[in-house]
Amino acid sequence: MRPSRSAAPAVVCEGVSKTFRTPHERRHTLKERVLHPWHRSGYTRFEALKDVSFRIDRGEFFGIVGRNGSGKSTLLKILAGIYRADSGEIRMSGRLSTFIELGVGFNGELAARDNVLINGIMLGLPPREALQRFDQIIEFAELEDFVDLKLKNYSTGMQVRLAFSVMVHVDADILLIDEVLAVGDAAFQQKCFDVFHRLRDEGKTMLFVTHDMGAVARFCDRAMLLENGEQRLIGEPERVGQHYLELNFGRDSTAVGQAAETAESQGDAIVERFGSRGAEILDAWFEDEDGRRTPHISQGAGCTFRMHVRFKTSVARPNFSVVVENEEHTPLFATSSWDCGVETRAQEPGDECVFSVSFTMLFRPGRIWATPWLVEGESNDVLDRRPRMCSAIVSAVHDSGGVVNIPHTAEYTRLTASAVPIAKS
């Protein structure tokens, strides 16, 4: 039986459009209004968003990328409820918190406590909770020695730390974040990354808008590319990043968009989907030990890879395979139903089945990719091969540096002085 999807979506955005109307000459005073009541200046219409639709599952980290003016910040503001969409519908489940700017409401004349209170309330924390968490917030920001200092006497880095600390202490189920990652020194950035990993472990949903493709690849399960207010592509962060870079480096944008669509529908020998399509891999995913579909797996824990296949033609001896790769495209692990000695029956058109591989997650922290494929056993014809169709993030407290963390034991034996022959001359 095919396991159900992990949850209802956290965010559903359907057909959202937004047009800004900027008057040619802006009337800023009542006087002008009164003196020229019937004088109408023309408007310039600027379509910031055109029919954007997507849905984000609970616990998913979703990146929104695009060049300046592509509409990504407008989209975030509409999701946050700061702007009103002209058309379309947005639904969310869970408490929402928006971080378009760090430290909203901060006032330089006040000390840390007041600012934490104001900022916390702005972000949706009741005052009592904001005060209760004050010590944790200060500790996380490493500002214990500066609590009584007015904020204007803080360095920029300290202010950022305080603001970020408030942000991570606000309990929200859905976080909307607008490029706040590029702040702080290296040590603090590491702390931010740790927080993001913690948030994903806690099952938070995150949308984040950025230029930084590195961050998208590192954190996001999926990403969306916006250009001129239109959504060009939704998919794996890596592919989206690729197209984003192509957009940035001057290739004709529509051509790139079309290329993306073509690649999606027809397949590009190595990188894209490939096969006769005598059967189709409909879906592939990772599950954790408890059988929950998740993109996050802890190192050392058990996990299962599954692929869902529908046959369109009769296939006598299907062979299901999977290759797991790391971010550097190094194959880490490969297996197939034949290799495992699993009997697969002959399939008729319309048959559906799920092939699963369970293993212990031993790979180093980072993203792993799975390429599922399906071969007709007799002829070795590829029915469907979907490179890097799904991915998972391996998390661990400690990254030993090796590609695989093989279960091992270590021993330390101290040799007594007498046992060590010391050569003396």
Next chain:
Amino acid sequence: MSATADVQSPSVQVTGPSALGGDFKRFVYLSVTLAATDFKLRFFGSALGYFWQLMRPLLLFGVLYFVFTEFVKVGSAVTFYPVVLLSNILLFTFFMDGTGAVSSVVDREGLVRKIQFPRMAIPVSTVLMAAMNLTLNSAVILVFALASGVRPQVGWLEIPVLLGLLTLLTLGLAMLLSAAYVRYRDVRPIWEVALQLLFYATPVIYALETIDVSGTIRQLLALNPLAMILQQFRHAVIDPSAPSAAEMAGGAAYLAVPLGIIAAAIAVGYWYFNRAAPRIAEEL
């Protein structure tokens, strides 16, 4: 699956910003916090913060008192003139501070453009801060009034009603003006002139029954909602022998006019602010 059975499908629709929409508690927290912060900043910003806050109306009082008892003998005909003058000034200061919300929404651009919250919290917080100020200052009037020989009386029960009416009027105008200022930047200078006009059209420094004007004009002046509130405050709180607002207006029925103006101010203010709220972030 059981682990996720409790997850509901997305049920909350995001409709965009509004005047009051969303969590009412959050609206209250925000209004109070914004007001308290401003209050703190004004009072603790300098060592003598509160002192100066109080000095402003007191100095105005000193000047006016000196002028209107020594040179223009307006005050001599009024019983408890110093107390009446001081309380009038403090009530009018509340009205002035509260309607000073005219630029509040624009001044808080940083919040409006960055975060979703009930927009109404902004003008409300300004009026709230003016109210905190009035509360502190009323301690001064109380001491001053008792020292001058004013005695507690039944009329003091009218204080909450009168202050309530004044707050409604102030809040209505604060909403109207702050939303209008986002679009029309000359609203502020216009309002400043209007405030000057109101200061003299309202019996703040003089008593309505003592001025030398025709009965019609006197009655018209009494129909100003601020005049009604100040007149009744004087009658009920300070000096029962002074004419009540109804007497000045020419009968209790005429009070429908100032009360109607207050109702209109709050209704139009709310309607206009509510209508403007969704677009404020875009128009700033």
